[in-house]
Each structure stands twice: as structure tokens, then as C-alpha cells.
Amino acid sequence: MSDKKISDATIKRLPIYLRFLERTKASNIKSISSNEIGNLLKFNPAQVRKDLSFFGDFGKKGFGYDVDHLILTIRKILQLDKEISVCIVGFGHLGHALCHYSAYQQDNMKIKAIFDKQQDKLGNEFDGIPIFNMNNLTDVIKEKNIKIGIITVPHEFAQEVANALIDAGVKAILNFAPITIHVPDEIKVHYADFTTELHSLAYFLEK
Amino acid sequence: MSDKKISDATIKRLPIYLRFLERTKASNIKSISSNEIGNLLKFNPAQVRKDLSFFGDFGKKGFGYDVDHLILTIRKILQLDKEISVCIVGFGHLGHALCHYSAYQQDNMKIKAIFDKQQDKLGNEFDGIPIFNMNNLTDVIKEKNIKIGIITVPHEFAQEVANALIDAGVKAILNFAPITIHVPDEIKVHYADFTTELHSLAYFLEK
DNA sequence: TAGATTGTTAATCGATTAACAATC
């Protein structure tokens, strides 16, 4: 177990390992090697071992990793062993899709509130998740102890929504709005920018 | 203008520049410096200049870049000056959201077909986009000359859908299914994996 | 001209990977 700084790249791979291991467990496989993980996820096996060794010595030389144990460990590293409350701001088509998706997910990260400017037109709940007007954002986030905000509003409003979320106590943001948002250093932002991914694919098509 | 190999990282930034420049143009700004671009997009200005200089000498020393010209150039580099046909496979909530989104976008990349196993329950079109049964995938893709496929089916079916798309002639895939897919080297895959992004955010929350 | 900003080189930084001793 090393104690070097853990890179963002490593952290982003952990949920990929976790998801893979959960499916491995569901297939009744008890142990797995870095080689097998690497082959199936298209990562270098040395990278898999290195990523995991940042957090402890989980492997058994000659045998590989115990699937159950690794699942529990990665969950703990990512803090997915605790319950984490999330909200969605902007309840358009994408917001709807994410809520549906979340309802099926079996993890400790649950959407606890939906915010939209037009709450009156949307009703009071969706899939059991309460819908609030934007005016109540600060109060609800504090009351429900929400730590992560998902932004799915149009790009024009993304920065002001981010500001409001941070003021209310949110510490991390997943931004689906197609714009760069500016936040204080201690706030973590990840982007889910599928238009960018799609447009960059065009480059690789034959001329 | 250098002729080194252009990195994937550079290519992925091009659509971000492009989107930003289109908004800059809409605000009636005619020219912009790498410093301004960098500040607003949170990129290093030297990186902006380097990215752009791979493709030509667009800047004017002492003045910066002509916005109109840069937009046209990046479009051309990305091949977004031509029409590119795209399909969506899997018409659940996410697929619906993407189609809606696409309908509003003003670019040359248009969704030309939707495929779903249960086409009979979904009707014949959505927002003007025809819906087909999966059985017709190969024929429709060939007929409509579709080059990019978006996968939004459940993870269990993602690999077989990818295989079918590639067999039919698709050259690039945007995969929303939460699983690694295996494809031949000449096929480009980008991932739009928001669950991973969300779960990795938990790591950064206070303990 | 003076000031600003590019394009590019060289330096730095960081991430990936090969290799192998340790050992289950």
C-alpha cells in the first residue's frame, strides 16, 4: 500500500471496477485476477493492480482478488457505504430519465429532491421523489442534507443554479448543462457532456 | 502549424471550443484571444493555442482569433460542415431525452432513425424521426448511410447491439450503456457514463 | 512605434506500463 497522491484518473476508474465486480459476483464468481479485470474492462492489468494498491493490499499473490471483499472495500473508499443524498435541478426530459434510472439503481446514492422553476405544472412528486419550486432550493437542501447536485437546466441558467447549490451547502456537482461552470476550489465538478462526446466522434469518420 | 500526431485530448476539446465560440459570435464579439478562451473554459491559454495550431495558423499576433473564421475552421476539422447521420438504439427514457435534445440542436448531426425491440408499442415516429424494429437495423443503417450509433439499451444488450451496428457499417459509437464494449480497432467508441461520474464524486465529499 | 498576443520550443508534470522480486 503506497501513500502517494491518488489521481483523479484512478478515482474515476473505481466505480467502473465496482460495477464490474458486482456483476462478477452476480455470476457467482468468487475471485478474479488483475489480468481478467483488465481484459474485460480494457485496462492494463498493471494499472488495475496499481489503482487498487493505493488503498491497501487486497490481493492474494498467486490467486488474485476476493470479489466480495473488493466490492466492500471500493464501496468504502468511494463512501458509497454511507447514504448520500442527491438532488436534480431542472426537470426536463433528461431530468426525468435520470430519475427513472435512479429509481432502479440499488445503491446508497438516492435522489431526494427535484427542483424546477415550473413546479406548479409538474405536480408534487415523481417516482416517489418530491418536486419543489426553485424558491425552496436552499431550505430543502439544508433540511435534507443534500451534498451532491445534478444540474440539467438549460445552459443559460447553469451558473446561477451552481451558485445557489453551493450557497446551500452542496459540495459536488454533476453538470449536464453544456457549459463550463466556475466554482470555488473546494467544490468538485464533473461533467456529463454527451454533445461534446458525439461531436468529437465525427472527427474520426473517414474523410 | 505543426504536424505531430493530434491527441484524443485535443480532439475532445474542439467541440468545447466550438460551442463556446458560437455563443461568443451570438454576443456579437468578433475576435478573441487564447487568454479569454482559456479563462472562460478553464483551460490553459497555451493549451488553447497549441490545440488550434495543430490545424493551421489562425491567430493574428497581437489580436487573437477571428471568431467567425475559427468557427468555420473547427467545424471543418470535426467534419461538422458535412451532414452526418446518426441513429439511436434503445428508445427508453434516455433515448427520448436525447431525441428531444437533438431536435433543438442546430448542427449537421441529425438522428435519422430510432431502433427498439418494441417498435410496435412505440409508434412509427417521434419528433419526426422514424422508429424501426431492431430486425430492420442493418437495412435501415445501410439505406440511410448512418455512420454513428448511439446505444441506450440496457447493459445486457449493449455488446450485441454494438456488433450489429458495426456489421451494418457504423464507424463510431456513443455508448450510454454502463458497460465496456469490445470493438475492432478501427471503430471509435466514446462513453457517456454518468453513473460513473456521479459515483466518483462521492469520494470527494468530506469524511 | 509600443503593446499585445501568437506559435512553438523546451521543461515539467503526471499517468501508464513493463518488469520482476516476493510470496501465496
Next chain:
DNA sequence: TAGATTGTTAATCGATTAACAATC
């Protein structure tokens, strides 16, 4: 024990950034 696979070091690879001459 023999074979397999880890954890980790060192090497490599690649991407970012600082610096500055060129020049509009």
C-alpha cells in the same frame, strides 16, 4: 514444490505549461 499473480519500482510515454522570439 511449481505455477500464478500480486505489489511496486523504474522506465516510458504523453499531455500540460512556462517562456519567449516573432510579429501584427
